[in-house]
Amino acid sequence: MYEFVLAFVESSVLLAQDGAASGGPAFTAEAAAALSVGLAALAAGYAERGIGSAAIGAIAEDESLFGTGLIMTVLPETLVILALVVVFIVG
Amino acid sequence: MSVEKTGGPSNYEYVSARVRARRAKLFAEEDYRKLIRMGPGEIARYMEETEYEDEINALGSRYDGVDLIEYALNRNLAKHFEDLLDWAEGRLYTLIARYLRKFDAWNVKTALRGIYSGADSETIAEDFTYAGEFDRQFLDRLAEAGSIEDAVELLDGTRYGEPLAAAFEDYEESGVLIPLENAADRTYYEGLIEGATKSGNRATQLYAEFLQAEIDFRNVRNALRIARSGAEIDPEDYFIEGGDLFDASDVAQLSGNVDELVTFVRDSSYGDDLSDALNELERADSLIGFEHALDAALLEYSNHLSHVFPLSVCPVLAYILAKEREVENIRAIARGREAGLTETEIEDELVIL
Numbered sequence: 001m002y003e004f005v006l007a008f009v010e011s012s013v014l015l016a017q018d019g020a021a022s023g024g025p026a027f028t029a030e031a032a033a034a035l036s037v038g039l040a041a042l043a044a045g046y047a048e049r050g051i052g053s054a055a056i057g058a059i060a061e062d063e064s065l066f067g068t069g070l071i072m073t074v075l076p077e078t079l080v081i082l083a084l085v086v087v088f089i090v091g
Numbered sequence: 092m093s094v095e096k097t098g099g100p101s102n103y104e105y106v107s108a109r110v111r112a113r114r115a116k117l118f119a120e121e122d123y124r125k126l127i128r129m130g131p132g133e134i135a136r137y138m139e140e141t142e143y144e145d146e147i148n149a150l151g152s153r154y155d156g157v158d159l160i161e162y163a164l165n166r167n168l169a170k171h172f173e174d175l176l177d178w179a180e181g182r183l184y185t186l187i188a189r190y191l192r193k194f195d196a197w198n199v200k201t202a203l204r205g206i207y208s209g210a211d212s213e214t215i216a217e218d219f220t221y222a223g224e225f226d227r228q229f230l231d232r233l234a235e236a237g238s239i240e241d242a243v244e245l246l247d248g249t250r251y252g253e254p255l256a257a258a259f260e261d262y263e264e265s266g267v268l269i270p271l272e273n274a275a276d277r278t279y280y281e282g283l284i285e286g287a288t289k290s291g292n293r294a295t296q297l298y299a300e301f302l303q304a305e306i307d308f309r310n311v312r313n314a315l316r317i318a319r320s321g322a323e324i325d326p327e328d329y330f331i332e333g334g335d336l337f338d339a340s341d342v343a344q345l346s347g348n349v350d351e352l353v354t355f356v357r358d359s360s361y362g363d364d365l366s367d368a369l370n371e372l373e374r375a376d377s378l379i380g381f382e383h384a385l386d387a388a389l390l391e392y393s394n395h396l397s398h399v400f401p402l403s404v405c406p407v408l409a410y411i412l413a414k415e416r417e418v419e420n421i422r423a424i425a426r427g428r429e430a431g432l433t434e435t436e437i438e439d440e441l442v443i444l
Contacts, residue, residue, distance in 0.1 A: 050104045050402075057108030057178075 033090040040083030047076035101183035107406040109178060113171065114410045116142055117417050120443050126424050127434050131156045134425055135163075143167050160425045164418045165220050169194075171414060172222040175407060186298065186404040189283060190411060192250075194223035196279035199251055200272050202233045202242055207268050225249075239271070254278045277331055280306055284333035294403030297396055301408065304361070304392065306334035308385045311356055314342050318349045319378060336361065364388050379439070386442045390416060394444070416442055 055069030118126075118141070126134055138160065139147045146163035154162055172191055179187050198219050205215035215234040221227055236242040239262065243255045254274040261270035284302050313329045314337075330339045336359055337345075345352045353369055356362065368384030371377075390412055397406035420441045427437035 053102060054104035054108040057105040058112055061109050061112030 029090045033087045036086050037080065037083045040079045044076040044079045047079075048073055051076070099181050101181040102179070103183060103402040103404075106175070106178045106183060107401055110175070110406050110410040114406075114413060117413055118421070123420060123424070123441060123443060126421065127428075127437050129428070131160060131425050131429055134421070134428070135159050138163065138421075146170075157425045157429045161422060162217070164421055168414060168418050169220050169222040172411065175411070179407075183404060183407070186295075187407055187411075188224060190302075190408065191223055192279055192282060194220050195225050195251075196223075196275045198223060198225060198230055198233070199246065199255075199275045202230075202236070203239060203268060203271050203275075205234065206236060206239055206242055243271075250282055251275055251278050273329065280309070280331045281333060292403075294400040294405060297400065298404050298408065301393065301396065301405075303334050305389060306331050307336040307361065308389060310334055310337055310342060311352075312382060312385065314345060314352055315349065315372075315378060315381065318345075318352060364392065383440075383442045386416065387444060390442070390444055 052073045055065075055073045058065045059069050126137065129137060132155075135147055135151075135156075138144075143163050146166045147159065150159055150162050150166070172194070175187055176184065176191065201218050202215055205218070212231075212234040216231055219230050219234070221230065225233075233242055233245055236245055240259070243259050246252050246255055251274070254277065255271060258270040258274035262268065284299065284306065310331055313331075317329070325343070327339045327343050330337070330342050336356075341355075345355055353372065356365060357369055365385070365388055368381050368388060371384050372381040390409075393405065393409040393412050397409040399405070420443070423440040424437055427440060432440075
């Protein structure tokens with residue numbers, strides 16, 4: 001995971017330098033909004049990892065739990081939806 | 092996430108979800124109450140409608156009555172515990188495997204006893220519980236060993252090799268199996284605790300504490316048995332290292348006198364948890380009641396831990412204990428009915444939370 005973060009920081013530093021050269025802000029509001037959605041999705045994915053594996057375990061034992069398992073697994077998705085609000089506010 | 096580097100991360104979520112579902116399927120009090128009123132044939136039929144279906148059907152043509160129930164229980168137990176090891180990964184696997192080595196010790200003892208009593212290899216193999224670390228081929232070879240010496244030699248290279256080889260000399264002198272059986276048990280318990288206390292995570296510490304409690308209870312039980320039987324046995328020979336209640340000299344001193352031992356346990360850190368068990372011992376003056384109360388206390392503690400630390404080895408441990416208890420309860424009912432005990436007598440033999 002750290003490699004991704006490093007790669008991200010490196011490319012954003014480049015972006016910042018480009019922005020500084022052309023006179024505009026280094027990191028535009030749209031870019032920040034996009035970043036917030038991305039981070040929210042990352043966190044949701046991490047949360048779903050644990051819930052998903054527990055849900056699969058429960059479904060393997062008792063198939064009637066499929067519905068409950070599915071709902072529990074996608075609950076953290078609400079994080080991404082809330083983060084999307086930021087895009088509308090900024091855009 | 093403190094995970095040992097060997098074998099990747101543990102999948103606690105998956106394993107504890109499955110274990111909880113299986114735990115919920117265990118027999119409840121009403122089931123036992125129904126079973127107590129049945130004969131062996133009816134019990135087998137009742138089990139056929141529960142999760143023991145496969146085993147009862149597979150073994151139904153070969154055995155009947157109590158034997159059928161017993162073999163079905165053993166096979167089912169082995170199946171479930173093997174599943175646990177199949178699911179678990181990483182450190183969780185290590186922790187579960189460490190506990191399930193109990194069955195290795197059991198199998199080693201079964202093989203030794205079988206050979207000692209002159210049973211043929213098939214009879215011995217029937218009594219194995221294939222749930223431990225030793226695989227089927229190895230156990231079959233162990234069952235085919237012609238003499239105790241051959242069996243001990245076969246085990247050379249496993250963790251039981253050295254202690255058994257040392258105990259073999261005693262066996263040759265005395266001609267009784269006790270030194271060998273004792274060596275197998277001690278190897279299991281000492282391997283159990285080894286390394287478990289060092290890791291930092293709170294849940295693992297509790298796991299270690301739990302194992303310590305189990306060892307302590309085992310020591311209390313042994314000491315009480317020695318004290319009550321009044322036999323001339325050196326209690327230090329039977330002492331298992333790793334608990335924190337006694338050391339070897341305490342046991343030697345206390346096992347001469349039941350009252351002193353009871354007071355010692357009452358004043359120890361287990362006093363609260365075991366007060367029921369100790370009262371039972373003093374009231375009924377019966378070891379069986381006390382031992383069952385010990386089992387119940389351990390079961391309750393493991394249950395409590397599994398709720399406090401859902402993402403740890405604790406739920407798995409609680410399941411293993413509960414499943415073992417179930418198997419022992421059903422066996423007690425079946426054997427009790429066969430021997431013609433009354434319902435209340437059988438009920439006294441059960442440990443139900």
